[in-house]
Amino acid sequence: MLRTHSSSLAMSVSSSQGLTSIRASSNMVEVFVDGKPVMVESGTTVLQACEKVGVQIPRFCYHDRLSVAGNCRMCLVEIEKAPKPVAACAMPVMKGWNILTNSEKTRKAREGVMEFLLSNHPLDCPICDQGGECDLQDQSMMFGADRSRFTEGKRAVEDKNIGPLIKTIMTRCIHCTRCVRFASEVAGVEDLGTTGRGNSMQIGTYVEKMFMSELSGNVIDLCPVGALTSKPYAFTARPWETRKTESIDVLDAVGSNIVVSTRGGEVMRILPRLNEDVNEEWISDKTRFAYDGLKRQRLTQPMVKDASGQLVATTWEDVLTRVAGALQGVQGSEVGAVAGGMVDAEALVALKDLLNRLDSDTLCTEEIFPMAGAGTDLRSNYLLNSRITGIEECDFLLLVGTNPRYEAPLFNSRIRKSWLHNELQVAMVGHKVDLSYSYKHLGETTQVLQEIAAGTHPFCKVLVQAKKPVVVLGSSTLQREDGAAIFKAVSTIAQNSRVSSGVEDGWKVLNVLHRVASQVAALDLGYKPGVNAIQKNPPKVLFLLGADAGCITRADLPKDSFIIYQGHHGDVGAVMADVILPGAAYTEKNGTYVNTEGRAQQTRVAVTAPGMAREDWKVLRAISELAGVTLPYDTLAEVRRRLEEVSPNLVRYDDVEEANYFKQAHELSKAVNQSLLAAPLVPPQLTVKDFYMTDPISRASQTMAKCVKAVTEGAAAVDEPSVC
Amino acid sequence: MASSAATRSGAAAVKAVKPIFSRDLSEARRRARELYRAWYREVPSTVHMFQLDITARQGHEKLREMFDRNKHVTDPRVIDMLVIKGKMELEETINVWKQKTHIMRYFHETEAQRPADFLSRFYHGHDP
Numbered sequence: 001m002l003r004t005h006s007s008s009l010a011m012s013v014s015s016s017q018g019l020t021s022i023r024a025s026s027n028m029v030e031v032f033v034d035g036k037p038v039m040v041e042s043g044t045t046v047l048q049a050c051e052k053v054g055v056q057i058p059r060f061c062y063h064d065r066l067s068v069a070g071n072c073r074m075c076l077v078e079i080e081k082a083p084k085p086v087a088a089c090a091m092p093v094m095k096g097w098n099i100l101t102n103s104e105k106t107r108k109a110r111e112g113v114m115e116f117l118l119s120n121h122p123l124d125c126p127i128c129d130q131g132g133e134c135d136l137q138d139q140s141m142m143f144g145a146d147r148s149r150f151t152e153g154k155r156a157v158e159d160k161n162i163g164p165l166i167k168t169i170m171t172r173c174i175h176c177t178r179c180v181r182f183a184s185e186v187a188g189v190e191d192l193g194t195t196g197r198g199n200s201m202q203i204g205t206y207v208e209k210m211f212m213s214e215l216s217g218n219v220i221d222l223c224p225v226g227a228l229t230s231k232p233y234a235f236t237a238r239p240w241e242t243r244k245t246e247s248i249d250v251l252d253a254v255g256s257n258i259v260v261s262t263r264g265g266e267v268m269r270i271l272p273r274l275n276e277d278v279n280e281e282w283i284s285d286k287t288r289f290a291y292d293g294l295k296r297q298r299l300t301q302p303m304v305k306d307a308s309g310q311l312v313a314t315t316w317e318d319v320l321t322r323v324a325g326a327l328q329g330v331q332g333s334e335v336g337a338v339a340g341g342m343v344d345a346e347a348l349v350a351l352k353d354l355l356n357r358l359d360s361d362t363l364c365t366e367e368i369f370p371m372a373g374a375g376t377d378l379r380s381n382y383l384l385n386s387r388i389t390g391i392e393e394c395d396f397l398l399l400v401g402t403n404p405r406y407e408a409p410l411f412n413s414r415i416r417k418s419w420l421h422n423e424l425q426v427a428m429v430g431h432k433v434d435l436s437y438s439y440k441h442l443g444e445t446t447q448v449l450q451e452i453a454a455g456t457h458p459f460c461k462v463l464v465q466a467k468k469p470v471v472v473l474g475s476s477t478l479q480r481e482d483g484a485a486i487f488k489a490v491s492t493i494a495q496n497s498r499v500s501s502g503v504e505d506g507w508k509v510l511n512v513l514h515r516v517a518s519q520v521a522a523l524d525l526g527y528k529p530g531v532n533a534i535q536k537n538p539p540k541v542l543f544l545l546g547a548d549a550g551c552i553t554r555a556d557l558p559k560d561s562f563i564i565y566q567g568h569h570g571d572v573g574a575v576m577a578d579v580i581l582p583g584a585a586y587t588e589k590n591g592t593y594v595n596t597e598g599r600a601q602q603t604r605v606a607v608t609a610p611g612m613a614r615e616d617w618k619v620l621r622a623i624s625e626l627a628g629v630t631l632p633y634d635t636l637a638e639v640r641r642r643l644e645e646v647s648p649n650l651v652r653y654d655d656v657e658e659a660n661y662f663k664q665a666h667e668l669s670k671a672v673n674q675s676l677l678a679a680p681l682v683p684p685q686l687t688v689k690d691f692y693m694t695d696p697i698s699r700a701s702q703t704m705a706k707c708v709k710a711v712t713e714g715a716a717a718v719d720e721p722s723v724c
Numbered sequence: 725m726a727s728s729a730a731t732r733s734g735a736a737a738v739k740a741v742k743p744i745f746s747r748d749l750s751e752a753r754r755r756a757r758e759l760y761r762a763w764y765r766e767v768p769s770t771v772h773m774f775q776l777d778i779t780a781r782q783g784h785e786k787l788r789e790m791f792d793r794n795k796h797v798t799d800p801r802v803i804d805m806l807v808i809k810g811k812m813e814l815e816e817t818i819n820v821w822k823q824k825t826h827i828m829r830y831f832h833e834t835e836a837q838r839p840a841d842f843l844s845r846f847y848h849g850h851d852p
Contacts, residue, residue, distance in 0.1 A: 316847050608850050616849075622846045634842045 025668075032098040044090035046099055047075055055101050058110060060117075060224045062089035062177035066185055067281065072117075072176050074139065076109040077101050085109045107143070114144035120154050120199070121225070122171045129167075130226030132239040136647045160204040162191075162211040164706040164718045165289055166220060167234050167518065168204075173227035176202050179219040186282065187213040187546025188436025190417055203227075206501040210715045213436075214409045218286040221272065221281070231720070232289055232703045237261070237268040246273060247605035248593055249588045250342050250517035251695055254388070255412045255595030260587050260606035267587055267607060269289045278595065284409035285699055285707070286691065291587070293701030297570050299582035311580060316612065316622075319579055324626035326541050326562045326579075332359025336539035338531060339365050339565065340546030341516030341695060344591025344603070346639045346649050347583075347616035348518065348525050350631060351545055353642070354620055357629035362539060365522045366549040366689065367475060367514070369531035370484035372668035373491075376523045380659035381487075383520065383598040384411075384507035386470050387656055388643075392418050396466035396497075397579055399439075400449065400490055401430040401681035402474025406691040408514050408596070412436065425466075427459065430681040431472070434613055444646050446486065446676035453492040469497040472511045475519070478681045482701065485674040486681075495666045510662060516595040516695075518546075521594040522645045544573045545616070546583070548696050566610070566619055569696035582613035589615045592643065592650055599656045600649060601714045687711075744804035752803035756791070759810045763787050770817055774824045778831070786830055 028039045033053045040049045045068070047057050060072035070090035077088045080098040085105060093099075100106060118140065120548050125131050157170040175194070180203060183192040191211050195202050207210065210218075220230050242261040248255045249270070257273035270291050272283040303311040329334060335358055337351055344510035352363055374381050386394065391414045404412040412435065418424040419437040424615035429448050451457035463469065471494045477486050494510035503509075514520060523529060531551045534542070541562045542552065548571040551557055554563070565577035568585040586593075588609040596599045611617070614622075617639055625630040633639045643650045649657035685691055690713045692704040710718045746752035767783040770776070776783075797803055816822045845851045 040802065618846055624845055625843050 001642065008150075018361055028563050029095050030091055031096070033515045034101055035098065043092055046077060046079075046086065046093055048096075048257045049093050050077075050088065050099060050101060050247070057088045057101060058143050059089055060139075060174060061178060061190070061223065061349070062134060065179055065180075066178060066181040067125070067627040069177050069181065072174065074110065074117075074143075076106065076113065076291055078103045078109075080107040086596075091499040096490070102129065110143040111145040114140050115149070117142070117174050118148075119150055119152075119246065121155060121174065122156070124169070124172060124394050127235075128169075128226035129171065129229040129234055130223075134226060135224035143312075153252075156201055161208065162205060162702040163216065163709045163715055164703070164720070165217055165231055165285060165493065165555055166211060167229045167231040169229070170227055172201060172225050173203055174225055174483050175203060176224060176386060177203070177223070178222045179203065179228060180493055182219055182222055183211065183213070185420065186218070186413055186416070187215045189213045192219075203342060208715070210710060212711060213690055214284050214286075214406060215413060217281055217285045218272070218282045218287065219470050228291075233269045237263050237317065238493055241558045242268050243269075245587075245604050247587065247603040247606060248601045249283065249594055251286050251698060252284070252408055253514040253517050253519065253596040254278060254408045255517065255590070255593060255599060255601050256393055256410055257286065257601070262587075262606050267294055267608050277387070278597075278599070279410040280413075282410060284412060286694070286704065289703045289707075290701045291461060292700040292703050293569075293697040293699070294585055294587060297696075297700040298585075298613075299568060299574060300613055301572055302582060302612060303580035305578045311577075319581065320622055320626050322580055323564055323581070323623050324628075326564070327358055327623070327627045330540050332361075333537065333601055334540040335360040335543070336362035336534045336537075336541070336550055337543040337545060338534065339363065339366070339516055339518065339522055339527060340544070340573070341366065342586060342697070343518040343522070344586075344589060344593060344616065345518075345600075345643055346591055346636070347545060347620060347645060348522055349386075349618035349643055350617040350624075350633075350639065352525055352527070353542065353631050354624045354627075354629065355543070357624070357631075359538075360626070362528070362533050362537065363526075364528045364531045364534055365519060366531065366547055366551045367516055367519050368479045368483060368705065369475075369519075369523065370478055370487050370577065370672075372484035372674065373488065373673045374665040376529060378659070378661050378668075379524070379598065379657075380453060380508070380510070380662055382512050382514075382523055383659050383667050384472070384511045384513055384596040385659060385662075386511050387596075387597045390470065391415055392422060394418070394466060394468045395422075395424060396463070397424055397426045398463070398469070398471045398497075399430065400427040400471065400473045401434075401477035401486070402472060402513055403430075403433045403683040403685050404472070404474075404513060405433065405435050406685040406688065407474065407476075407683065411513065415559075425462070427462075430630070430683060433683070433686055444680040444682065446482070446489075446678065447679065449486065449489045449493075449681075450676060453489040453496070455473060455496065461688045463497050463630045464500045466497060466501050468503055468507060469494075469501055469509055470511060471509055472513050475512060475514045476681045477681050478512075480676045480677065480679070484669075484672050485522050488669045488672045488674075489676065491666050491669045495662070498662075508662065512596070517593050519594070520596060520598060521592065521600075521650065524594060524650060525534075526646075544577065546573070547695075548572045566616060567696070569612065569698065569700055571696040580613065581619050582609070583616040583619060584609040584613055591616075592653075594650065597656050598649065598659065600651065602653055741801065745786050745807075746800045746804055749798065749800050749803075750809070752800035755807045756803055759814070760787070761792055763810070763814055766814060767817060770827065773820060774822075774827055776824065776827060783836050790830065 029042045033050050033206045038053050050057050051215050057075045059075040066091050070087045075088040077086040078085050078100045160168045180192045184190045191205050195206050219228050242263045245260045247260050249258050256279035257275040258273045263270045272281050274281050292613045301313040304314050306312045315715050416437045428439050429442050431444045432441050473490045498509045504567050538557045544565045548569040550572045554576050563577045564579045565573045566581040566583050568583050574580050587602050587606045591603045621631050626707045640651050689708050692707045708716045768780045771780050839845045839848050
């Protein structure tokens with residue numbers, strides 16, 4: 001079976017590169033770029049052929065992830081012996097063409113187009129946020145004329161209000177229609193469009209409507225001029241003043257690659273980083289705009305509850321001595337820990353090592369995962385096994401009890417991309433939600449799930465015909481009491497459709513979509529999913545590591561229990577604690593996070609943690625030293641070596657460690673004897689207003705609060721300062 | 725075995741470089757010794773000239789410590805460069821081109837000691 005797989009791979013590689021001689025003559029075309037010959041596939045555009053050689057043609061409206069518009073005309077290049085210059089982004093190459101990218105005519109064309117674009121463009125550079133990173137500025141310097149012939153008046157356009165996130169100054173718009181194409185193709189909301197023509201053309205929503213998509217912030221990156229800019233970032237910084245740090249987003253489980261721009265020790269904005277496998281070049285609105293929550297409600301000083309019950313700031317020495325004393329004064333079975341959703345793997349392993357040295361193994365995560373059957377012993381049970389790029393190859397997708405649009409927006413955008421270009425069929429079992437693509441809604445009861453698993457549902461006929469099926473189970477369904485039974489049913493569906501499709505062994509069908517960034521790393525390190533173990537055996541000393549979901553409260557614990565909270569925001573967990581240890585947020589530490597596919601990625605320090613806060617694993621190491629069970633690592637490298645000892649995939653960054661044993665996991669799940677409850681499968685995030693505030697950082701963010709207000713009461717209700 | 729012997733002879737053959745002052749290690753060490761003797765004789769008059777608050781014995785101990793820092797060096801050219809720098813320092817000290825503060829810098833008195841172990845660094849601040 002391995003042999004057939006590798007031979008099919010070899011066949012596909014040779015056909016795509018056109019190495020075999022029979023293919024070459026029909027597929028590849030020879031063109032010349034400034035005299036240099038290059039072989040390209042037939043059907044590639046002039047612009048792509050030039051890029052293959054390394055010549056970049058200037059453009060405004062062309063974007064390689066959107067459809068071709070060809071309306072800016074900046075990409076005009078001369079073809080030898082052709083009467084007119086051609087738009088390089090739209091014209092497919094013909095055999096033997098000589099593309100002259102720097103000839104007299106090409107240069108004249110570029111100067112002319114630039115002159116026209118600038119003729120109606122306002123002189124806003126000093127007050128425009130795009131200054132310094134503006135395509136128009138850069139291309140006019142490189143390709144435009146040096147003197148102006150403009151003596152007429154410029155037209156002006158009214159600004160449109162499309163929400164509290166995007167600032168629109170439509171006078172600067174050059175009508176490239178990138179935002180229109182993005183909204184209709186990638187985001188799936190057909191709100192933006194063009195009205196009028198010629199000089200009176202306007203881009204907008206025509207009626208006063210908010211551009212309410214979870215990916216709306218990406219138009220800010222797409223817009224080549226300062227027409228669409230970020231409202232929270234307006235007038236705060238210039239791009240050359242900022243330091244850029246590459247990092248990972250942890251507000252959801254996708255692990256989008258970001259760039260954190262900082263200046264003077266504060267985060268100015270967050271931009272996406274290109275990663276073809278995870279987030280392409282988009283990020284969701286929560287990722288992009290929730291950074292102002294990093295400055296509010298922060299824990300900056302160690303705190304202790306004094307005699308009157310008030311939390312009072314104190315020193316590290318004091319608080320660490322208390323914590324160490326509490327840990328030393330109890331037996332192993334009376335200590336427990338709960339880990340939250342944004343904790344890095346270094347802190348998780350330090351906490352586990354610390355508690356194990358104190359004879360305790362009661363380390364739980366807030367998110368539940370059913371332990372019946374194979375549970376978390378087989379990695380394939382809790383990962384997004386097909387990977388995010390696998391969605392592009394599959395032809396049938398079944399979503400169970402999840403709303404990927406708001407739980408993992410980048411995953412949803414990949415599904416939409418596949419639905420749009422590769423004719424993916426999507427079906428959903430669960431509450432009917434508005435996804436940005438059409439799908440077949442099969443029902444929301446567990447009865448439907450049972451029928452599909454048994455093969456009696458009428459939909460099974462379609463499922464059987466799928467060649468490369470994928471089943472995605474949302475982690476919110478596993479939080480229910482019948483989570484094990486749901487997992488068993490979905491596992492059966494996945495196994496049956498795998499067998500009936502006859503797909504090769506490398507293809508994985510069963511996937512779980514998580515909602516928190518630290519769940520996969522915690523399960524890899526051996527944490528018990530769900531706080532069952534703590535509820536059954538309430539400990540005297542409870543360590544909350546960033547645990548803000550409120551799964552365990554004071555009521556569940558014995559009367560004189562001691563709660564230690566370590567985290568970065570004063571949220572639910574800090575309120576019920578006796579001792580508070582201030583930790584670092586994701587922009588302030590070098591942490592390892594494993595996304596829902598099983599890909600380990602690392603965040604880097606962009607700003608230092610405020611006040612007396614320290615990196616999380618360092619706090620735990622200090623506690624261990626004072627408690628007499630010193631952990632064997634002093635530096636980050638040593639902690640990562642320990643991570644590698646436990647699970648080597650945790651330090652193999654940007655690589656997915658694949659998991660296997662689906663058949664065995666399925667066999668084990670068959671032994672589960674739980675019955676499905678009648679309650680319908682409803683994911684927690686149904687509409688866009690549930691999307692914005694889901695974790696301590698976004699709950700503390702004023703921008704996210706404005707978004708929620710705008711969605712519930714309308715864009716006009718949001719109080720904006722009235723600067724231009 | 726044979727390969728390591730070959731590399732050793734190969735390494736020895738490569739080492740024909742232009743000397744700075746001394747042609748071999750013994751000459752370089754002789755220069756270092758002469759420098760030490762010159763400094764040793766200069767220390768008491770330095771203490772007197774700059775009105776330092778140290779005793780001559782402390783000065784001699786510091787001199788020994790500074791020379792001991794480089795006792796592992798075997799390359800004659802490196803030893804020559806260190807001797808040249810030592811002679812420059814000696815010239816500046818003899819001619820009172822330095823000042824009290826420059827001499828006392830050898831004693832690191834006002835430098836705050838950086839904490840070395842994990843817990844002291846943790847209490848002290850965010851150390852990268």
